[in-house]
Amino acid sequence: MASAHVSSGAGGAPGGPTGGTAAAQPTLGSMGEFAVIDAMTATMPTAVGVEVGPGDDAAVVHAPDGRVVVSCDMFVDGVHFRSDWAAPEQIGRRCAIAAMADICAMGAMPTALVIGLAAPADTPTAHITELGAGLAAAAAELGAGVVGGDLTSADRLTVAVTVFGDMRGARPVLRSGARPGDIVAIAGRIGWAAAGLAVLSRGFRSPVAVVGAYKVPEPPLSAGPIAAVMGATAMIDVSDGLLADLGHIAAASGVGIDISSAALVVPPRLAEVASALGKDPMAWLLTGGDDHPLAATFPAGSDLPAPWQQIGIVTTAPVAGAAAVTVDGTAYDGDPGYQHFR
Amino acid sequence: MASAHVSSGAGGAPGGPTGGTAAAQPTLGSMGEFAVIDAMTATMPTAVGVEVGPGDDAAVVHAPDGRVVVSCDMFVDGVHFRSDWAAPEQIGRRCAIAAMADICAMGAMPTALVIGLAAPADTPTAHITELGAGLAAAAAELGAGVVGGDLTSADRLTVAVTVFGDMRGARPVLRSGARPGDIVAIAGRIGWAAAGLAVLSRGFRSPVAVVGAYKVPEPPLSAGPIAAVMGATAMIDVSDGLLADLGHIAAASGVGIDISSAALVVPPRLAEVASALGKDPMAWLLTGGDDHPLAATFPAGSDLPAPWQQIGIVTTAPVAGAAAVTVDGTAYDGDPGYQHFR
Numbered sequence: 199m200a201s202a203h204v205s206s207g208a209g210g211a212p213g214g215p216t217g218g219t220a221a222a223q224p225t226l227g228s229m230g231e232f233a234v235i236d237a238m239t240a241t242m243p244t245a246v247g248v249e250v251g252p253g254d255d256a257a258v259v260h261a262p263d264g265r266v267v268v269s270c271d272m273f274v275d276g277v278h279f280r281s282d283w284a285a286p287e288q289i290g291r292r293c294a295i296a297a298m299a300d301i302c303a304m305g306a307m308p309t310a311l312v313i314g315l316a317a318p319a320d321t322p323t324a325h326i327t328e329l330g331a332g333l334a335a336a337a338a339e340l341g342a343g344v345v346g347g348d349l350t351s352a353d354r355l356t357v358a359v360t361v362f363g364d365m366r367g368a369r370p371v372l373r374s375g376a377r378p379g380d381i382v383a384i385a386g387r388i389g390w391a392a393a394g395l396a397v398l399s400r401g402f403r404s405p406v407a408v409v410g411a412y413k414v415p416e417p418p419l420s421a422g423p424i425a426a427v428m429g430a431t432a433m434i435d436v437s438d439g440l441l442a443d444l445g446h447i448a449a450a451s452g453v454g455i456d457i458s459s460a461a462l463v464v465p466p467r468l469a470e471v472a473s474a475l476g477k478d479p480m481a482w483l484l485t486g487g488d489d490h491p492l493a494a495t496f497p498a499g500s501d502l503p504a505p506w507q508q509i510g511i512v513t514t515a516p517v518a519g520a521a522a523v524t525v526d527g528t529a530y531d532g533d534p535g536y537q538h539f540r
Numbered sequence: 541m542a543s544a545h546v547s548s549g550a551g552g553a554p555g556g557p558t559g560g561t562a563a564a565q566p567t568l569g570s571m572g573e574f575a576v577i578d579a580m581t582a583t584m585p586t587a588v589g590v591e592v593g594p595g596d597d598a599a600v601v602h603a604p605d606g607r608v609v610v611s612c613d614m615f616v617d618g619v620h621f622r623s624d625w626a627a628p629e630q631i632g633r634r635c636a637i638a639a640m641a642d643i644c645a646m647g648a649m650p651t652a653l654v655i656g657l658a659a660p661a662d663t664p665t666a667h668i669t670e671l672g673a674g675l676a677a678a679a680a681e682l683g684a685g686v687v688g689g690d691l692t693s694a695d696r697l698t699v700a701v702t703v704f705g706d707m708r709g710a711r712p713v714l715r716s717g718a719r720p721g722d723i724v725a726i727a728g729r730i731g732w733a734a735a736g737l738a739v740l741s742r743g744f745r746s747p748v749a750v751v752g753a754y755k756v757p758e759p760p761l762s763a764g765p766i767a768a769v770m771g772a773t774a775m776i777d778v779s780d781g782l783l784a785d786l787g788h789i790a791a792a793s794g795v796g797i798d799i800s801s802a803a804l805v806v807p808p809r810l811a812e813v814a815s816a817l818g819k820d821p822m823a824w825l826l827t828g829g830d831d832h833p834l835a836a837t838f839p840a841g842s843d844l845p846a847p848w849q850q851i852g853i854v855t856t857a858p859v860a861g862a863a864a865v866t867v868d869g870t871a872y873d874g875d876p877g878y879q880h881f882r
Binding site for chain 2: 249250253254255256257258259260261262263264265266267268269270271272273274277278300301303304306310312313314315316345346347348349350351352353354356358360361362363365370372373374433434435450
């Protein structure tokens with residue numbers, strides 16, 4: 199790797215070794231903050247509803263609803279992703295999707311993203327521009343644009359993504375609105391990313407179906423705004439695991455939730471991978487957090503359109519000390535989900 | 541220091557040593573992510589214009605203007621601040637003020653902040669809650685509230701602050717609107733934080749007047765929205781140094797800028813400190829970036845109210861290769877200002 203503070207103009211110096219040496223690539227250190235920011239903003243697609251985009255002190259984004267929905271997520275190399283497991287463009291997509299899931303879980307559509315990036319000076323500039331391109335591409339798929347950001351030096355690649363969304367006149371769907379008798383449903387597959395993580399952790403790079411699901415989840419996030427229109431009573435994105443995140447709805451709403459294992463079917467592919475690794479695939483479905491499906495509750499009798507799929511029902515609040523979220527009426531005895539610092 | 545992953549319940553265990561041991565304090569690792577977030581959100585004051593505050597997937601903030609102004613800043617321990625030089629509450633204030641300056645430099649008033657925090661597991665929880673309290677206090681002084689955030693583990697304390705603002709029907713003041721003949725003015729003192737940094741770097745803790753200016757700058761940020769109403773043609777917040785940031789206005793506007801050294805007076809206190817350290821105080825005024833005053837251009841003949849103070853004029857664009865920003869008509873030959881990775 200190039201040293202942390204190389205002098206300027208090191209990129210592709212004539213007469214130097216060509217190919218195979220990281221030192222020949224332009225790095226953040228060789229280009230400097232402003233040139234890298236210029237290179238990144240030049241590749242960002244413009245989005246509708248953006249009055250002032252990147253390049254000034256701040257961006258100006260339309261908020262036609264008269265309200266703006268905002269959420270922030272931090273992603274740290276080695277904690278939330280591993281640079282040695284995924285390409286920068288995939289890491290960018292993954293960060294954008296995880297961050298936008300929070301906006302869609304309120305029933306809003308993402309409109310704009312701002313990106314804070316901290317990275318070591320010897321990071322190849324191409325890694326950062328590709329990460330930015332991945333963020334922008336994932337945002338564009340939901341109609342949102344990257345409108346600004348910040349770039350600074352740090353020991354370890356850290357990505358802070360703040361997403362703005364528009365409610366389009368709808369009522370925000372909180373965690374606190376679930377009522378006994380409501381249907382519990384999810385939109386998007388679950389367990390696949392956890393299987394991919396298990397495979398990668400063993401040093402394997404395939405099957406691609408599960409490894410790819412971990413690298414870049416593809417939840418149907420537009421199901422969130424649809425759920426809001428359908429009258430969803432509570433909603434959350436599953437980032438800590440299905441049991442943990444339904445637990446947040448149960449706690450905020452003062453209810454219990456019972457999942458039906460018959461409705462939460464283990465896909466044959468996950469069963470195969472689990473068998474090969476000696477793992478329990480149902481644990482991936484119940485506690486895996488990296489697929490980012492949406493989970494919501496709907497009034498009893500609601501006719502749920504795809505991709506929403508019923509997986510359980512809302513019950514009355516459990517007695518003190520009992521599990522708020524059960525599977526077939528019984529407390530789950532595995533690891534409940536991920537929590538930082540634990 | 542406590543180990544990175546101590547078991548739960550370590551806070552103030554009876555029978556253990558009292559006082560003087562960091563291990564007796566609750567840490568992020570001993571409390572866990574969710575308990576720390578609950579402790580932080582419990583202390584955050586509510587702000588007007590917030591429909592949904594912290595605690596759900598996302599916040600919902602009013603945007604009465606129908607547009608939202610957004611900006612993001614990253615702050616890394618050892619790069620932007622030093623945990624051994626300032627209290628957590630001061631670091632929080634500093635991060636909020638630096639981030640809000642970008643919003644005010646567009647002519648907008650801050651309405652809400654979201655905070656991404658990454659910190660080592662052995663960080664005392666009190667440091668994080670005090671940092672959050674500092675952020676919230678500085679935001680509240682401008683009428684804004686902290687409405688959400690994220691907390692995750694990392695090797696080094698990193699703070700990502702995204703600020704939203706409201707234009708109140710005004711036109712955003714960009715960097716690109718300066719015209720030859722315009723007045724150049726600043727609002728807020730400059731050079732004090734650079735003097736404080738020079739003092740701290742030598743291992744001193746006083747004079748308090750300059751050290752305090754570095755720890756918590758106090759720029760008159762509401763001068764930004766006032767400038768917008770007064771017809772400012774261009775505006776920026778001075779975060780990289782006066783010459784560097786006026787250079788951004790000059791480049792975006794296609795003009796030159798000449799500063800009058802007679803208008804940019806070195807305060808006696810800074811002259812004393814500079815003399816004691818063997819430094820040039822004018823270099824602090826021209827290149828120091830941590831005071832976060834606002835710099836703007838106004839049409840010739842504008843009657844500037846306090847705290848705006850004329851320091852120069854806008855000229856025609858310099859010939860190729862010549863300095864875009866000059867002092868008394870001459871290029872400045874010192875270090876032009878800070879740039880990351882350089």
